[in-house]
Amino acid sequence: MIKLNVNGQAREVDVDPATPILWVVRENLEMTGTKFGCGIAQCGACTVHLDGKPVRSCSTPVSAAAGKAITTIEGITGEDGTLHRVQKAWIKAQVPQCGYCQSGQIMAAVALLEKNPRPSDTQIDAAMAGHVCRCGMYNRIRQAIKAAAGQPATETAA
Amino acid sequence: MSRTETDSTGKKGKWTRRAFIGAGVVAGGALVVGVAVRQGNPIDRLGPLLADGKDEQLLNAWVKVDADNIVTAVIPHVEMGQGVYTALAQMLADEMDADWSKVRILEAPADMQYVSDSIGRDFLLPDLEVPALFEPTVAGGILELAQAMGLQFTGGSYSVRATGQRAMRTAGAAAREMLVAAAASEWQVPASEITTADSMFLHAESGKSEPFSKFALAAAEQSLPAKPRLKSPENYRIMGQPKARHDIPEKVDGSAIFGIDAKVPGMKYAAVKAAPVVGATVASMDATTAKTMPGVLQILNMGDFVAVVADGYWQAQQALNSIETTYSKTEGDSLDQDAIFARYARYLDEAGEDDGDMETEQGDAAKGFAEAAIKVEAEYKVPFLAHATMEPMNCTAWVRDGKCDVWSGHQAPVNARQAAADAAGLAFEDVTYHNAYLGGGFGRRSESDNIVMATRIAKATGYPVKMIWSREEDMAQDHYRPSATSRFRGGLDKYGKAVSWSNIHTHLFDPKDAPTVPYYNIASHRIRKVDVPMQLRFGPWRSVDHSQHGFFIESFVDEMAHAAGKDGYEFRRELLAGSERHLKVLDTAAKMSGWGNALPEKHGRGIAFVPSFGSIVAQVAEVDMSGPKPRVKKVYVAADPGFVINPDGFTAQMESAIAYGLTAALYGEITLGDGKVQQSNFHDYPMLRINEMPAVEVALINGDHKHLGGGGEPGLPPIAPAVTNAIFAATGKRIRELPLSRHSFA
Numbered sequence: 003m004i005k006l007n008v009n010g011q012a013r014e015v016d017v018d019p020a021t022p023i024l025w026v027v028r029e030n031l032e033m034t035g036t037k038f039g040c041g042i043a044q045c046g047a048c049t050v051h052l053d054g055k056p057v058r059s060c061s062t063p064v065s066a067a068a069g070k071a072i073t074t075i076e077g078i079t080g081e082d083g084t085l086h087r088v089q090k091a092w093i094k095a096q097v098p099q100c101g102y103c104q105s106g107q108i109m110a111a112v113a114l115l116e117k118n119p120r121p122s123d124t125q126i127d128a129a130m131a132g133h134v135c136r137c138g139m140y141n142r143i144r145q146a147i148k149a150a151a152g153q154p155a156t157e158t159a160a
Numbered sequence: 161m162s163r164t165e166t167d168s169t170g171k172k173g174k175w176t177r178r179a180f181i182g183a184g185v186v187a188g189g190a191l192v193v194g195v196a197v198r199q200g201n202p203i204d205r206l207g208p209l210l211a212d213g214k215d216e217q218l219l220n221a222w223v224k225v226d227a228d229n230i231v232t233a234v235i236p237h238v239e240m241g242q243g244v245y246t247a248l249a250q251m252l253a254d255e256m257d258a259d260w261s262k263v264r265i266l267e268a269p270a271d272m273q274y275v276s277d278s279i280g281r282d283f284l285l286p287d288l289e290v291p292a293l294f295e296p297t298v299a300g301g302i303l304e305l306a307q308a309m310g311l312q313f314t315g316g317s318y319s320v321r322a323t324g325q326r327a328m329r330t331a332g333a334a335a336r337e338m339l340v341a342a343a344a345s346e347w348q349v350p351a352s353e354i355t356t357a358d359s360m361f362l363h364a365e366s367g368k369s370e371p372f373s374k375f376a377l378a379a380a381e382q383s384l385p386a387k388p389r390l391k392s393p394e395n396y397r398i399m400g401q402p403k404a405r406h407d408i409p410e411k412v413d414g415s416a417i418f419g420i421d422a423k424v425p426g427m428k429y430a431a432v433k434a435a436p437v438v439g440a441t442v443a444s445m446d447a448t449t450a451k452t453m454p455g456v457l458q459i460l461n462m463g464d465f466v467a468v469v470a471d472g473y474w475q476a477q478q479a480l481n482s483i484e485t486t487y488s489k490t491e492g493d494s495l496d497q498d499a500i501f502a503r504y505a506r507y508l509d510e511a512g513e514d515d516g517d518m519e520t521e522q523g524d525a526a527k528g529f530a531e532a533a534i535k536v537e538a539e540y541k542v543p544f545l546a547h548a549t550m551e552p553m554n555c556t557a558w559v560r561d562g563k564c565d566v567w568s569g570h571q572a573p574v575n576a577r578q579a580a581a582d583a584a585g586l587a588f589e590d591v592t593y594h595n596a597y598l599g600g601g602f603g604r605r606s607e608s609d610n611i612v613m614a615t616r617i618a619k620a621t622g623y624p625v626k627m628i629w630s631r632e633e634d635m636a637q638d639h640y641r642p643s644a645t646s647r648f649r650g651g652l653d654k655y656g657k658a659v660s661w662s663n664i665h666t667h668l669f670d671p672k673d674a675p676t677v678p679y680y681n682i683a684s685h686r687i688r689k690v691d692v693p694m695q696l697r698f699g700p701w702r703s704v705d706h707s708q709h710g711f712f713i714e715s716f717v718d719e720m721a722h723a724a725g726k727d728g729y730e731f732r733r734e735l736l737a738g739s740e741r742h743l744k745v746l747d748t749a750a751k752m753s754g755w756g757n758a759l760p761e762k763h764g765r766g767i768a769f770v771p772s773f774g775s776i777v778a779q780v781a782e783v784d785m786s787g788p789k790p791r792v793k794k795v796y797v798a799a800d801p802g803f804v805i806n807p808d809g810f811t812a813q814m815e816s817a818i819a820y821g822l823t824a825a826l827y828g829e830i831t832l833g834d835g836k837v838q839q840s841n842f843h844d845y846p847m848l849r850i851n852e853m854p855a856v857e858v859a860l861i862n863g864d865h866k867h868l869g870g871g872g873e874p875g876l877p878p879i880a881p882a883v884t885n886a887i888f889a890a891t892g893k894r895i896r897e898l899p900l901s902r903h904s905f906a
Binding site for chain 1: 240241242243404405407408409411412413414415416417418420421423429454472473474475477548549550551552597598599600601602628630631632808809812815816817818819820822823841842843847848849850851853855856
């Protein structure tokens, strides 16, 4: 059994320690908000936080989470259902289309703003360029991050 | 107490207004009023599927009202990010005078009653150009073909302009008229004195007011409106408004359920690998290692693919990776990339001046070219493309006791249900299909190969199995956007006016008008195609053939302009002379972009104009060529879809189509080696990233509220030529082959 801390809850799972966090979260813990996109850390859809830092859960073995806190998309909404300011900004900017990449995008944006409350366009690019949005909602993602940071939108990309 | 509205004409295949509107009462006494999509009353079967709570009443096949006066729009299309749930609900709610804050949305079950294209062109679609994809269903023998083909299709940028414009609005208006008639009867006042707003009736003179739900049951007794009256645009209150999308809140907290998220008790997981060359089968399989790997339950040689079923997906995929397979030989084994374009060239050469299939002929294009003062010739090529939806293909199935349940996200749920029935060897009625959100569709999820595979696996195991394709499998087993070659000859007179347009190209799928340019005023047109046999699987890819021909046509128009010594925008203005609606779109995009104003060094502007799927779109791209590769800085878009139901949603579709089309223009290329697809994941099939996304400015034009165009696709075709025309403006280098990553700009 492997002991995990997921979204503040202590959990135990009986899996091969080499199993990527992604599949443990989705299948063993039945939390499907975290998505499988590429399996090789190229698209960002599977992004979760390990001690607050964004990691690609498809390529991170669950053994790496020992003694650390895993946070998934299900863990950033308050217990009373209050949305995170990034989630609110996402709704305001009407960011998602198909929505499949958005858990990963939001987790990356939350981690970015934790580290850097007022990111520049270049810093947003650096934090978000590992995330594919096949529906191409990049301008709205940028706009939502800036809104969540309390910054005015920039008209043009960096 | 029940009434049934059966075929009032008595003749199958005859469509009258009455045949489309029915009313009845389902078990428990709940009211049902429906706009039937085909002959006969569909209500008896639909009622149990939709009435999911006590005290709820079905108001019609596309709407129900519960005791709390909540209006639920039943949407016969699927949500894949295009915002169709919200736009269609807006159309219904507006006609019904429903309270938008109390409108809910339910996706229609995968039932034949919702076959959206059997609405009947002679009745509900008199002036709609039906995409060829739907032609067999819409054009006669509607019922039988609809059942055979199982169309409940979302694609062709079709939902708003067909289902919305004809069915959702009609349903809303019919419901409202019957409700008002019921209120008039109860209050003993003329119906004309009753007004409706926000799901309430109001009688001004007496001051009476009641919610719709109050008279919903009584509405069943009212006569069926033969021709519900639709609003004119000045009375729209919900249509035309940028309403927030209903599906977005659950897409920001991880609760939205996609096909891949299906949960079935006792479910196991399957990883699959299909023969890498289409038509090949598994010749040998060595699973010695796989059998010993943890969690592995079954290893299946299905002939055309190998499946490993395990306790978890990762275990299944690891075991699958250890299996060594060989495949049967096929003719396609020798196919490689150069051979494909050589084959296209050979077929085009062989067609010569006279062979091939004539698509358009007007005037004498050959004579026009021979006599032209200026002659232009060019050949263009585009590659195969994968869809690469963010959600890899998947499907969960459970076949047991003569029944089958299937869970996935599909653009044509009825198709999926039929495919599962066939794969399971069961009747359509024995299959329940559960549709979920689509993690991207773009045409890929109109195919049912994943449904068939999962059902076959589930049939072999007997227990529920979730099959997930790896990204590598998704890339290797797509139904690709075809590659194509297109050759042009254009003639200009001594004033630089276009007089002759000849084109011959490989391949035509859909829509049939994609290679044609009827909006350009050129004296003679001659457009032909040659079919080239190809072993790769093809499928619709966002904007379908417009994705190739938009690039071909708008590149060649630019070349003709240049040969005439004219500006690309002014040249197109001449070609569109007299067509005010087209000119307005072109002019708007040019004006927004500051066309003609100076740009920094090594920057260029390019313009492209492509009407498609009933919408007219012009784009101007601004490109910076000072670096080693093109940097698209900004795209200005003017679009006229007739009337925009949801401006923010439509704008988002323009942004999205630009990103999708720009990804393809910059990087998109599926190549073959030894018959196999050579790309496998996002490292060798790159995607546009946030740092490459241009700013996008969109102007929307409501040019003709009676004839609506689509939104999901028309933003795509102009982007590639706008960018390559801008590259020409900046560098003098003409791009005749995509993607741009094939070219050096150093």
